[in-house]
Amino acid sequence: xxxxxxxxxxxxxxxxxxxxxxxxxxxxxxxxxxxxxxxxxxxxxxxxxxxxxxxxxxxxxxxxxxxxxxxxxxxxxxxxxxxxxxxxxxxxxxxxxxxxxxxxxxxxxxxxxxxxxxxxxxxxxxxxxxxxxxxxxxxxxxxxxxxxxxxxxxxxxxxxxxxxxxxxxxxxxxxxxxxxxxxxxxxxxxxxxxxxxxxxxxxxxxxxxxxxxxxxxxxxxxxxxxxxxxxxxxxxxxxxxxxxxxxxxxxxxxxxxxx
Amino acid sequence: xxxxxxxxxxxxxxxxxxxxxxxxxxxxxxxxxxxxxxxxxxxxxxxxxxxxxxxxxxxxxxxxxxxxxxxxxxxxxxxxxxxxxxxxxxxxxxxxxxxxxxxxxxxxxxxxxxxxxxxxxxxxxxxxxxxxxxxxxxxxxxxxxxxxxxxxxxxxxxxxxxxxxxxxxxxxxxxxxxxxxxxxxxxxxxxxxxxxxxxxxxxxxxxxxxxxxxxxxxxxxxxxxxxxxxxxxxxxxxxxxxxxxxxxxxxxxxxxxxxxxxxxxxxxxxxxxxxxxxxxxxxxxx
Amino acid sequence: xxxxxxxxxxxxxxxxxxxxxxxxxxxxxxxxxxxxxxxxxxxxxxxxxxxxxxxxxxxxxxxxxxxxxxxxxxxxxxxxxxxxxxxxxxxxxxxxxxxxxxxxxxxxxxxxxxxxxxxxxxxxxxxxxxxxxxxxxxxxxxxxxxxxxxxxxxxxxxxxxxxxxxxxxxxxxxxxxxxxxxxxxxxxxxxxxxxxxxxxxxxxxxxxxxxxxxxxxxxxxxxxxxxxxxxxxxxxxxxxxxxxxxxxxxxxxxxxxxxxxxxxxxxxxxxxx
Numbered sequence: 001x002x003x004x005x006x007x008x009x010x011x012x013x014x015x016x017x018x019x020x021x022x023x024x025x026x027x028x029x030x031x032x033x034x035x036x037x038x039x040x041x042x043x044x045x046x047x048x049x050x051x052x053x054x055x056x057x058x059x060x061x062x063x064x065x066x067x068x069x070x071x072x073x074x075x076x077x078x079x080x081x082x083x084x085x086x087x088x089x090x091x092x093x094x095x096x097x098x099x100x101x102x103x104x105x106x107x108x109x110x111x112x113x114x115x116x117x118x119x120x121x122x123x124x125x126x127x128x129x130x131x132x133x134x135x136x137x138x139x140x141x142x143x144x145x146x147x148x149x150x151x152x153x154x155x156x157x158x159x160x161x162x163x164x165x166x167x168x169x170x171x172x173x174x175x176x177x178x179x180x181x182x183x184x185x186x187x188x189x190x191x192x193x194x195x196x197x198x199x200x201x202x203x204x205x206x207x208x209x210x211x212x213x214x215x216x217x218x219x220x221x222x223x224x225x226x227x228x229x230x231x232x233x234x235x236x237x238x239x240x241x242x243x244x245x246x247x248x249x250x251x252x253x254x255x256x257x258x259x
Numbered sequence: 260x261x262x263x264x265x266x267x268x269x270x271x272x273x274x275x276x277x278x279x280x281x282x283x284x285x286x287x288x289x290x291x292x293x294x295x296x297x298x299x300x301x302x303x304x305x306x307x308x309x310x311x312x313x314x315x316x317x318x319x320x321x322x323x324x325x326x327x328x329x330x331x332x333x334x335x336x337x338x339x340x341x342x343x344x345x346x347x348x349x350x351x352x353x354x355x356x357x358x359x360x361x362x363x364x365x366x367x368x369x370x371x372x373x374x375x376x377x378x379x380x381x382x383x384x385x386x387x388x389x390x391x392x393x394x395x396x397x398x399x400x401x402x403x404x405x406x407x408x409x410x411x412x413x414x415x416x417x418x419x420x421x422x423x424x425x426x427x428x429x430x431x432x433x434x435x436x437x438x439x440x441x442x443x444x445x446x447x448x449x450x451x452x453x454x455x456x457x458x459x460x461x462x463x464x465x466x467x468x469x470x471x472x473x474x475x476x477x478x479x480x481x482x483x484x485x486x487x488x489x490x491x492x493x494x495x496x497x498x499x500x501x502x503x504x505x506x507x508x509x510x511x512x513x514x515x516x517x518x519x520x521x522x523x524x525x526x527x528x529x530x531x532x533x534x535x536x537x538x539x540x541x542x543x544x545x
Numbered sequence: 546x547x548x549x550x551x552x553x554x555x556x557x558x559x560x561x562x563x564x565x566x567x568x569x570x571x572x573x574x575x576x577x578x579x580x581x582x583x584x585x586x587x588x589x590x591x592x593x594x595x596x597x598x599x600x601x602x603x604x605x606x607x608x609x610x611x612x613x614x615x616x617x618x619x620x621x622x623x624x625x626x627x628x629x630x631x632x633x634x635x636x637x638x639x640x641x642x643x644x645x646x647x648x649x650x651x652x653x654x655x656x657x658x659x660x661x662x663x664x665x666x667x668x669x670x671x672x673x674x675x676x677x678x679x680x681x682x683x684x685x686x687x688x689x690x691x692x693x694x695x696x697x698x699x700x701x702x703x704x705x706x707x708x709x710x711x712x713x714x715x716x717x718x719x720x721x722x723x724x725x726x727x728x729x730x731x732x733x734x735x736x737x738x739x740x741x742x743x744x745x746x747x748x749x750x751x752x753x754x755x756x757x758x759x760x761x762x763x764x765x766x767x768x769x770x771x772x773x774x775x776x777x778x779x780x781x782x783x784x785x786x787x788x789x790x791x792x793x794x795x796x797x798x799x800x801x802x803x804x805x806x807x808x809x810x811x812x813x814x815x816x817x818x
Binding site for chain 1: 271273274276277278279280281283284285287288289292306326330332333334335336337338340341343344462463464465466467468469470473476477480481483484485486489508512515516520523
């Protein structure tokens with residue numbers, strides 16, 4: 001196999017096996033969302049910042065964080081000011097009375113959401129999905145699953161391109177992307193049509209092309225690329241996964257009270 | 260066991276495997292365009308999911324929904340999003356779409372005159388019942404539990420009327436009784452989606468969604484509803500509308516495809532009626 | 546076990562269609578020969594491709610009467626992945642034939658052999674062989690999504706060739722290409738027929754291409770064979786125009802010259818080639 005086709009990633013974090021990085025993302029999600037209180041999200045945030053720094057993607061992660069601002073603002077406002085059955089007001093200004101309970105809940109929810117989002121962001125920024133798909137297929141995923149995900153990832157930019165062309169053409173004819181909701185809704189229909197129908201029209205020929213390339217042959221598909229794995233990583237994966245599940249169980253059952 | 264395996268295998272023919280990525284892309288691109296670029300208060304990120312469910316079956320539909328959410332969260336090519344946890348909802352929507360597919364809900368039912376009036380009346384009645392329920396749910400009128408401010412009541416009535424007129428109009432303009440079925444399917448899907456999403460939103464997101472509909476959450480909280488109920492109230496407001504619109508879009512798309520194309524899908528025959536005798540069906544390579 | 550791809554009395558009707566798309570077609574494709582197919586729109590050319598490659602009725606349904614045999618074996622009795630190894634099929638649009646799941650042309654051409662589960666060393670060997678046969682080795686590290694139309698078609702051709710089929714069926718492969726792309730594809734096809742001994746069935750609107758590389762030509766009209774014979778004869782046949790096929794430029798020029806009352810000599814024909 002020539003080098004250009006091997007594409008082995010380098011770096012302390014990026015060089016990890018894709019399944020390891022996927023398990024890290026899964027563990028991040030489990031702990032950030034499943035462990036009640038401050039501990040879970042805090043631990044995940046710390047881990048995520050560390051891995052982001054190792055991989056050199058902190059700046060791009062910040063962009064992902066910025067994208068969560070509308071959600072975070074909503075969480076903070078609605079919960080601080082309108083938390084059900086909360087009586088401990090911080091201050092009372094006219095009809096508004098933010099509460100400590102509400103603020104606590106709001107901050108915890110915010111940390112949860114940001115931690116989860118950032119753990120997903122680290123994964124998205126450091127792991128080419130086709131690396132992951134190849135290694136999953138090696139471990140039994142099946143060619144159809146790998147094809148569906150891989151092909152979807154290729155189809156999205158193609159469709160965006162097509163949509164952009166249609167939007168430009170419609171804008172030349174007066175489609176409003178500003179303006180009131182009804183205007184925007186009306187402009188939506190001429191956009192949906194060509195993009196969706198065009199993509200669906202290709203399904204027949206793509207199906208035949210797949211059959212013509214023996215896609216439905218029985219047995220395991222040959223995988224040309226192999227990414228380096230290590231015993232240490234395999235062990236770490238299992239430990240992390242089991243550990244995170246235990247942590248969630250412990251936290252939810254109240255056996256140990258974590259802050 | 261063998262029966263189950265065959266039921267699974269029948270839904271994942273090569274053609275379905277080719278359709279799913281296209282459907283996932285439709286979900287993500289349209290969802291992003293509508294939510295972030297056009298900034299409309301609807302999601303429209305389930306068109307592909309419901310399309311696959313109706314054409315291929317419940318498992319294929321569910322998988323399409325789940326994968327769309329996971330891909331948008333973990334491999335976002337456009338617009339980062341935090342909807343990963345709602346993969347459960349997407350899976351349920353796709354599964355229900357498969358059931359609609361089996362029931363032939365999206366099949367065209369051309370009719371004229373009085374035979375249109377009955378389905379139209381049924382659809383209007385269903386919408387009226389749903390709106391009335393939302394209007395009078397005890398949780399929302401009991402002052403100890405919650406309650407809407409008055410503008411929400413007016414909004415419910417207004418939207419109910421608009422929906423009823425739109426659906427009845429659709430049935431009459433296209434002379435197709437299927438509009439009633441599609442509306443009911445969309446409303447039911449929306450209600451189930453809201454019920455499934457509420458706990459997720461409450462536990463993960465502090466009960467809000469980050470979009471404009473959070474005013475409804477705030478309004479319900481003000482009336483005294485707790486985190487879960489305010490989330491549920493918001494969901495029951497926006498999801499049935501969004502899913503009904505989505506189902507009608509799917510219906511229009513399907514009605515524009517040739518029977519030749521539809522027939523080759525696992526549930527295609529339920530969309531077009533009986534197949535011709537003497538033709539060999541496409542051999543489903545598994 | 547006789548060599549050759551043989552259609553005997555083949556009729557085909559699409560599922561749900563009223564009339565037959567093909568009626569009583571006889572056709573023979575020998576290894577190493579190029580057979581061109583021409584005809585007006587809706588004359589059944591695309592249907593013929595699907596039937597010859599065995600995709601109809603197995604992948605798209607419909608009803609087939611008569612027999613289609615590839616080297617003695619009925620296509621109706623063969624599974625699609627085995628058919629792919631006997632008879633390769635190419636369409637007009639290059640981008641829909643790419644799997645769109647691969648990062649390099651090398652891996653794209655390897656898609657077919659990998660699907661068969663062949664050992665990695667054999668896969669890589671077949672890929673380089675196919676790239677060489679089509680003449681696109683320099684494209685190996687390129688991103689398949691960023692190729693020109695002609696290059697994309699050549700990659701699609703190589704990825705089908707990597708399955709080592711004995712026959713190739715191409716449905717208007719150059720229709721979306723410019724003249725440079727068309728020339729690339731036509732020359733690649735001629736080379737493949739000569740070097741690999743594959744039998745090629747080429748559906749083309751551009752009769753110049755057929756004049757250049759086809760040995761025999763068949764003209765379809767409404768699903769039946771209207772003309773059949775050596776390329777030079779059929780392409781010079783006066784009935785071509787009424788069958789909806791534009792004769793190649795050389796033939797039109799010859800007729801125009803003769804119609805003007807001037808001499809047409811073999812030397813002129815040579816000079817134009």
